[in-house]
Amino acid sequence: MKTAMIFGTRPEAIKMAPLYIKMKENGIDVKVIATAQHREMLDQVLELFEIKPDYDLNIMKKNQSLPELTSRLLIAIDEILKIEKFDYVLVQGDTTSSFVGSLTAFYNKIPVGHVEAGLRTNDIYNPFPEEMNRRLTGTIALHHFASTQKAKENLLKENVEEKNIIVTGNTVIDALLWVKQNKNKDIEKIKEKYNIKNKKFILVTMHRRENWGKPIENVMKAIKRYLHENEEMYIVFPVHLNPVVRESVYKILGNEEKAILIDPVEYLEFIALMDSSHYIMTDSGGIQEEAPTLGKPTLVLRKTTERPEAIEAGTAKLIGTEEETVYQAMKELETEQYTKMSKASNPFGDGKASERIIEFLKEEFNGQK
16 A cells, blocks of 8 residues: 655644654555645654655745645646555645645545545635635545544535545644653753743744734733733743734734743644643644643634634633733633633544554555455
8 A cells, every 4th residue: 555645834744744653653655745835844843753755845935826836736746646656645634735735636546535634614715725725625535534523524514425534533632642752851851941840821822814913913912911910920922933923923022021932933842832831822723632632721813713623622712813802711711711621621532543544544445456
């Protein structure tokens, strides 16, 4: 069984890494096609999990448009798929690499497996372009590895055959547990590096395109108010390198002593920050899945989420980006709500998603012989 994995961003690499490791352990011929949508951040994850791409497209250019990225990826991936005779192509999530990788595999008549299938906000422009990327990938894919039952239900509503949907849990939990098991000493050193061992802090991330400008500024104002009223509380904010994001954040929090603003950190360092935090405020999707495993309540800084399971399970709360709403949500976590959220069970899996995906592919492949 010869399999290609196509990915190019840090989140994709994190979620594909444990699957790659397990495939290698099972003696499966698997090759990585790295598009390098996120060059530096991708390399950090590859190094952490000791993955060397078989093909590195290094596709990104400065100020590259989505149409340009799409067309260049299509041509570059097609050249590889015509040389290698893969039995399956695996893609993950909702990036342009996932969509184009799926489309190119389809043009080459190679079955596609979609890891983390079935997530939906039901708003094609929110988040953009991710929501449409995952819908298009789902249309092309033959096998759908859904993280949750709700994701499976989304796919069934879109007339995907039930036999092609496998509820596996999310591989991000596999990755998190692998790092905790294999890199625990490094995690403790990182906590000392950032001088956070004895600080009570909220971990903040915010970078999504739909939050640029006023939404980020609203949240920063709410955080500033909260810090002024709570002497013991700090925030740690790895600020995205995008100039639009950095300007909004530093304009409001740049001179705040209790706002620890740092550059984006590597995945291992981020796990250490999550593990040490009191709770998390984020517009990230993946963090909503990881935080419950560490017992960290999450305030989601978005209008919609494609991960409603976290809201329903009580591990996360969708609060939007209005200043007063964000401030009040932070205040509410001073109550018994914090304990309730921190003890809620993780609806996204048990760390065995990779094993379930491999077991299915093996059975499917052997059944075709």
